[in-house]
Amino acid sequence: MSIINRNSEYYIALECKDLQANAMAVDSTGTYVLLAGRRYLAIRNLEEQYESILKFPRQSKYDVGAAEWNPTLHHKELCVISSNQRLEVLTWKNDELTQTHSLRAHTRVITDLNWHKFDPNLLASCSADTFIHLWDIRDPKRPTLSLSAIAEASQVRWNKISPHLVATAHEGDIKIWDQRKGTAPVQYVAAHLAKIYGLDWSPTLENQICSSSQDNTVKFFDISNPRRSDYTLTTNAPVWRARHTPFGEGLVTVVVPQLRRGENSLLLWNISNKTTPVHTFVGHRDVVLDFDWRKRRSGDTDFQLITWSKDQTLLVWNIEPFLQKLCGHEADDLKDVDDASDIEVVKLPKKSSPSVQPLQQEFSLLNVHIPNLEVKKMDIVARIVNVKVTVNNLTVNLEATFPNTYPHGVPPTFQVVTGSNINDIIKTQLLQTLNHLAQQRVSKNRTCLEPCLRQMVTTLEQLSVDVEHDRIYERPYIDPVNGLGGYNDAYIPFPRTSGAKFCSVGTLVCFSRPLHTRRISNKLEVTTPRALSALENIFAKRSNDYMTVSAYYFQRQRSRAKHNFSKFSKAVVHIYDALGLFFVNRQLAEEYILDGDVGTICKHNAAAAAVVGRGDLVQAWTLAELVAGPQQADEEMSWSVHPFGNQLMQSLITHYATQSDIQMAAMLCCIFGKDHEISIRKSSLKLLLSPAHLVPGKKWLKSGNSPYHTIPPADVIADGWVIPMLRTTRSTSLDNLRVEELVQLVPQRNASSALYEYYKFAYAETLYRWGLLYNRAEVIKYMCNLPEPHRGVEFLTDCKNCLKPAKNCICNTCKNFSLNCIVCHLSVRGSANCCMICGHGGHTSCLSEWFSIKNYCLTGCGCHCLVDTAGMFSS
Known part of the structure; x- marks a missing residue:
């Protein structure tokens, strides 16, 4: 719908949220504005303020990259839009917009287009395929001239005075072409070290061109002497477009919409005064996508600036004579500017200073x-x-x-x-x-x-x-202009005033308020409030004063006669070494071994326990050595078939686990739990796993087989069962282990195996926190864990050679690299990303660099990967 909302500087000519247009163009007469997007093409008559917009549905999966009306009166009804790799020439006649030509020659997405300023049939286009095509719409089958560059061209612009010169932008460089002199550029300008986003020829000087860049500058060059710029305008953000005004020596700039820096304004500059803009156009609620100039009618001295924003709002700005004068335009005496509440600019003689x-x-x-x-x-x-x-x-x-x-x-x-x-x-x-x-x-x-x-x-x-009241350090800042701010903390819990927590391995941290502040609180009968919002009320009832969070923790001594600020009271955090309270011992962890036969291991570990004074462990290791006995020649005759061996070692492991000696329990599990688990694994797999879970060709890891299996997954495999590790068991404390829940998940004969896996895992985590990584790796080797199965959506790459799905960088079928980067064209071996819409991808670093300056796919498929992917998840 159309909305007319006037103020002193602009009015809203259109606000249509469902249009989703990203390109705009104003015709040569200033009557019609074209708004183009993926869903619609729309025409708005700017002369008719209350006329509704005319929308024409557009069936395409590609966005419109650029749009422009023919600048000549001979073909003023023609306009052209770019969509992916083709140009669509449209005719506006009898309130109908129809396509008359389709120009196809580019092999990748078109980045810009521009009508010739004098020849109504000539059109230029550039693309990511590095070609610049010159078209004659009377022969739309092929370009009349094709210019080839090494790098892609982001902008193409015909000279506004010379009919044969055309300029193109390639990254930070500018090339000047003469259509009469073959396919080589006649001039080269090394303009910027960063990306060039816009070009604009001077409307009065044939050899002058300006370029806007990502380096926050607009540079002006004389192409007859392009070694250095004539002068430079410096802004505080990357410049998307910089275009000359149709009056004076003015220039309008706008920031890059893809970066969305929060700057939604346009700046008006006087080229002769390069230090600061002369005016700022403030009105849009989102970034400006495009802007163009319009003259109301023949002979009128007032101009209008038309802007289109991401907020789908079309604004018409009145450029009054005093703004034209600020740009160096000599006009009649300035008009009176009358405001009901402010006296602004009075009528001045021509030679008076307007500032x-x-x-x-x-x-x-x-x-x-x-x-x-x-x-x-x-x-x-x-x-x-x-x-x-x-x-x-x-x-x-x-x-x-x-x-x-x-x-x-x-x-x-x-x-x-x-x-x-x-x-x-x-x-x-x-x-x-x-x-x-x-x-x-x-x-x-x-x-x-x-x-x-x-x-x-x-x-x-x-x-x-x-x-x-000492609130300057506590309360959030309240804007006096808008009257915003205040408390919204009724549901925010009050911070703890004291507490104790075990951190890392054997470290106890305690904190509380200072002693004298606790006395003050007790005297005033102040209890810790439940929420921040209750703090002020609780304290104000007792002392008729204001209490803040900091003051609650660190109360100041105040004189009853007057408020005198003293130093803050210091709270002390106490850190205790509580390792002596636990059975786990770091010295034992460093001395224990797991390599060798069982008898040798038990003897060595018993000697290590004797050194630290753990007689109970000496007895346990001695008993374990006796149970193990001499090695039997027959592999089937192991200690697990001893009449009392199996039950005795299980009882010993359970005893130390119950006493929270996770170190001894885990060591016994590593040494004596291995053979027991292997002996019952085959029967457990048959009983407890369905055929659907047995993946053909899957190699089931057995404990101790791989010296490199050092990282435990989230789930524990016990005798074929996938036992979920409870969140409460993510700790080295056995107090958090819910044995009953694990026992309920598996049959009774297999519950012990699941617990053994937990003991090993918990002890391995303790070794990791101590920094004993080698010892941790030895323990991990005895775990019977499988990699965690994938849960959720899985994305696979189709191999570029055999077209078979491949999970890794090397295809399992043809043994070649499965993915090539679309940016550097090298095989992807490391971190990779792919678009979920078009499927193209490559190195994460390459794609990050590309999409930092572009919003469409490099392959030319027309997909706007970032936007389209985000839209898919939002829907």
Whole structure:
């Protein structure tokens, strides 16, 4: 629908959320605007303010990259759009938009197009395929001339004066071509070190061209002497487009929409004054996608700027004579600008300065009797105002400097000078408030000195109260301009005032409030509140004062006569070595061994236990050595078939696990649990696993077989069962192990095997925290774990050679690399990413670099990978 919402600078000509157009163009007469997207092509008549938009459905899976009307009156009804690899020439006639030509020659996505300024039949296009094609729409089957470059061309622009010159942008370089002189460029300009996003020829100088780049600059070159730029405009963000104004020496710039830096404004510059823009067009709620110029009618001196934004809003900006004059355009006397609440710019003689007069009038109308404020100095020549504000015990000396273009989009600069006694926090909040208010005023070409001074007094009054109650360090900043802020913490739990927690292995950390603050709390009968919102009420009822979180933790001693601030009380965090409270011992972990026959292992470990004074462990290792006995020649006659051996070792492991000696339990499991698990594995697999779970060709790992199996997966495989490791068992403490839950998951005869796996895993984690990585690896080798099965959606790559699905970088079928990078064309061996829409991909680093400056697929398939993928998940 069409909405007319006027203010002093612009009006909304269109707001249509379902249009989803990303390209815009205004015809040569300034009557019609074309909005093009994947779903619709739309035409809006700018002369008819209340006319509804005409939409024409477009059946295509590709977005429109660029759109442009024919600039000549002879073919003013023609417009062209680019869609992936083709150009569509459309005719607007009798309120109908029909396609008349389809130009196809590019092999990759088209990046830009441009009609010839004088020949109504000539059209230029460039593409990621490195070609620049010149078309004659009278012969649409093939280009009339094809120019080849090494790098892709991102922009193509016909010269506005010379009919034979065309410029193209290639990364940071510019090439100049002459269609009369073959297919080689006639000039080369090394313009930028970063990506060039836009080109624009001068409308008055044949050899001058400007380029906008990702390096935050706009450079102007004379192509007859291109070694260095004539001059440069520097902005605070990458520049998407920079285009000359149809009047004076003006230039309009806009930031790159793909980067979405939060800057939705357009800047108007005077090329002769390159230090700062003369005006800022503020109105869009999202990034500007495109803009163009429109002249209302023949002989009219007013121009209009048409802008289209990501918020699907079309704005029409009135470029009044005073803005034209700021760009060096000599016109008649400036029109009166009348505002109901502010006096802006009065009618001036031609030779008067348009910047001094508004400031002089503002100085003369300033109310110098604002409470708590004293105007020290007003210098109209130096354009400086000095004021002093005194509120309670706060004193601020402020200096405001007004630029030459004030108040037309450029705010004054504020500085706190010597003689002030405020801290950095108050200073920062004060300057933020003043800058915010000033920017709001000048964005509408309104003066801001007196409103800023009054707001300054109000802000200091509020901040002085905050300092008195010690709230400046606690409460979130409340914007005095918008009145926003306040507490929204009714459901935020109050931080703990004391606590104790075991951290790492054998470390106990304790914290609490200082002793004297606890006494104060007890005297006032203050209990720890449940939420932050209850803090103020609890304390205010007892002391008639304000209590903050910091004050609750670190209460200050205050005199009853007056509030005098003292130093903060320090809270102490105590860290204890609690390793002596546990049975696990680091020295034993370093001395224990697992390699060799069982008898040798038991003897060595018994000796290590004797050194640290653990007699009980000496007895256990001696008993284990006796149970093991001499090695039998027959492999079937192992210790597990001993009449008492199996039951005895199981009881011994259970005993130490019950006593929370996870170290001894795990060591016994590694040495004596292996053969037991292997002996019952075959029967367990047959009983407990269905054929669907047995993958053909799957190699089941047995404990001790692989010296490289050092990382345990999340699930424990016990006798064929996949036992889920409970979240509560992710600890080295056996107190968190729910044995009953594990026993319920498996038959009774297999429950012990699941517990053995947990003991090994827990002990391995303890060794890891101690930094004993070699010892940890030895324990992990005795675990019977399989890799965690994949759960959820799995993405496979079709091998580029045999077209068979491949999970890894090397195809299991043809043994070749399965994926080539679309950027560097090398085989992908490491980190890779692929688009889930078009399937193209490559190295993560290459794709990251490409999509940092582009939003479409490099292959030319037309897919906007980032946007389309995000849309798929959002839907």
